[in-house]
Amino acid sequence: MPKLSKAWKSALIIVLAILIDQAVKIYIKTHFQLHESVRVTDWFYILFVENSGMAFGWEFFDKIFLTIFRIVASGVLIWYLARLCKRGASMGYIACISLITAGAMGNIIDCVFYGVIFDHSFGQVAQFFPPDGGYAPLFYGKVVDMLYFPIIDTTWPEWMPFWGGEHFVFFSPVFNIADSCITIGVILLLIFYRKMFVEEMETDKKKKPEA
Numbered sequence: 001m002p003k004l005s006k007a008w009k010s011a012l013i014i015v016l017a018i019l020i021d022q023a024v025k026i027y028i029k030t031h032f033q034l035h036e037s038v039r040v041t042d043w044f045y046i047l048f049v050e051n052s053g054m055a056f057g058w059e060f061f062d063k064i065f066l067t068i069f070r071i072v073a074s075g076v077l078i079w080y081l082a083r084l085c086k087r088g089a090s091m092g093y094i095a096c097i098s099l100i101t102a103g104a105m106g107n108i109i110d111c112v113f114y115g116v117i118f119d120h121s122f123g124q125v126a127q128f129f130p131p132d133g134g135y136a137p138l139f140y141g142k143v144v145d146m147l148y149f150p151i152i153d154t155t156w157p158e159w160m161p162f163w164g165g166e167h168f169v170f171f172s173p174v175f176n177i178a179d180s181c182i183t184i185g186v187i188l189l190l191i192f193y194r195k196m197f198v199e200e201m202e203t204d205k206k207k208k209p210e211a
Contacts, residue, residue, distance in 0.1 A: 007085040010098045017102035021177035022109060025144040029114075030128055032146075034121040043151045049174045050121070050142035067111040067139050070104055077101040093193045099185030106178030107143050114141030145174040 004012070032048040039045055052063050078101060084094050115136025118126040136142070152170040156163040189197060 006094055010081050010094050013098040014102040017181050018106050021106035024177055028146045029118055029126050029144055045148040046146050047148040047174055049145050052142055063140055070108045074104045093196050096185045096189040099181045103178040103182035110143040111141050112139055145176045148174045
């Protein structure tokens with residue numbers, strides 16, 4: 001059996017991650033109503049939410065700007081991956097960038113297409129390719145999130161200053177497989193390949209022609 005090149009391995013990581021991400025999202029969208037949840041353990045729930053913003057439900061900019069930003073960022077990452085494979089970079093480093101790319105592309109699919117191919121999930125389970133059309137125009141779909149880990153869910157003691165009696169949850173964001181790919185890729189990159197990333201950036205600077 002012929003050995004897969006680094007480019008093919010990178011493509012395989014991206015495709016598999018996107019397929020898993022989309023399979024989970026489509027299942028949640030077609031089997032759960034919005035805000036419906038299933039308890040797996042005390043610290044892990046499947047909780048269906050949707051967001052218009054970036055990873056973990058954060059929102060900073062207009063929806064169309066975020067979608068275009070994701071598309072441009074994914075294009076840059078794919079170009080960077082192609083260059084890394086051509087240079088013969090470490091497969092571990094390529095795998096990290098591949099995971100980040102897959103995560104970005106997975107959420108792009110939601111933003112671009114989900115508003116068109118699904119109807120809304122308010123008080124109902126969404127229909128796939130509804131006959132009356134989707135819930136939003138192209139590029140205005142919402143990202144499907146479902147992974148919720150309230151590792152600590154408690155109330156601060158009354159005697160505590162400022163927070164006494166207030167409800168506290170750690171970790172409160174709800175996220176998806178694509179967000180996880182981005183987070184895992186970045187963490188591994190920082191732990192194991194930070195030096196390589198810095199060297200790549202320095203190499204780029206040296207190659208730029210002087211003005």
